[in-house]
Amino acid sequence: MRHIVLDTETTGLEVHLGHRLIEIGAVEMVGRRLTGENFHTYLNPERAIDEGARQVTGIEDEFLLDKPKFAEVVERFIEFIRGAELIIHNAAFDVGFLDAELKRAGAQYGCIADHCTVLDTLAMAREMYPGQRNSLDALCKRLGVDNAHRELHGGLLDAQLLADVYIAMTSGQVALDLGFAQGEGEQAERVQAVNLSRRPRVLRASEAELGAHAKRLDALDKAAGSSLWRQLETAGEASVEA
Template sequence: MRQVVLDTETTGLEAHLGHRIIEIGAVEMVGRRPSGRTFHTYLNPERAIDEGARAVTGIEDAFLLDKPFFKDIVDDFIEFISGAELIIHNASFDIGFLDAELKRAGASYGRVRDHASVLDTLLMARERYPGQRNSLDALCKRLGVDNTHRDLHGGLLDAQLLADVYIAMTTGQVALDLAFDPSANQNNTAVLDDIAITARPRVLRANAEELAAHMARLDALDKAAGGTSMWRKLEAEAADVVQA
């Protein structure tokens, strides 16, 4: 699968108020590995950068005066993302800005989703880590991705960090996929044959307090079910199997 990890920087937070993209950074992955291909450009937004955006990105208005307009790079951008799965953190933000830029460039360019599918890593993170901070910096810290060189937001740097975060978040999924690969199973079996088991696995049994709490929980489930709960039935069936 071809994937493109993408990030944008903008003059402000509201595309519908006329704020524009000032930087696009994208990293291509093929088979979940960086291919070495990137797309990176600064853009002349034809308007001033808000103070808040300037503080976050470190980009000044004067720096962008000689940079290309979006319409000048739109064909190269579409070619780079075409047919890929876009991986974006808080995708609705970036897609909103990109769609607005495509609209300005001409109706024939359509919308981002006319050229690529979109995966939002923020939504993925919220499912995996509910109730926790799921900013890019927070995910880097949680998943052991080194972001110590990220003093300011930057399109290409953030895309590279997000690629590492995405790989770290989905590593377990890859292992499950390999379990259904016959060749992978053969390789795993060969490796296991070389591993000597030197100790029995440690079995942790519930103490009296934990057993009492378990029984109280089952009683509550029985009461809620208006009879014998499914958990109580399963526990009884398991006990019958052991006795047999």
């Protein structure tokens, strides 16, 4: 399946107050691997950037004066995302701004839902790690994704980090994509050029964790006889010896 991992930067937090997009960054994944195909642009928002947004992104108003307006890149953007599943962290925020820009560009462009589906990794993280911090930085730290170079928020950088976070979060949920396995023309060719070092991380138990697990099994054995874990271990050892 084709996924587009996307992030945006904006002039402020409130789309209903007329805040606008100033950056869109998106990276393509096919078969859970980055293809090297990206969409990235800065945008002239035709308004000033709030101080808070300026501090977070490091983007100044003057930098955006010669950048394209959203209406100038809308066709290319829609073509890039069409038919894919968008992966976005806190999707309601980004989709709200994207839908507002599409509406300004013209009724013929519809809304994001007309072109693709959306997966919210913030909602996923809240289900997987309830009660914990689930910002992009927090997830990078928890899942071992290197974000040391993320001093400021940036659309393309954050999309690349989110791609690694998504792969780590779903590494136990890989399913065979038979359609892709049979070849899908240009997409199959692009994936062949991917850096194959980008594999899902395998998390292994530490010695301390293995020791704690063994003590827990000992306690279960004393309380209720041989535990299911021990029965499986014994069966596995017997099959190896056979």
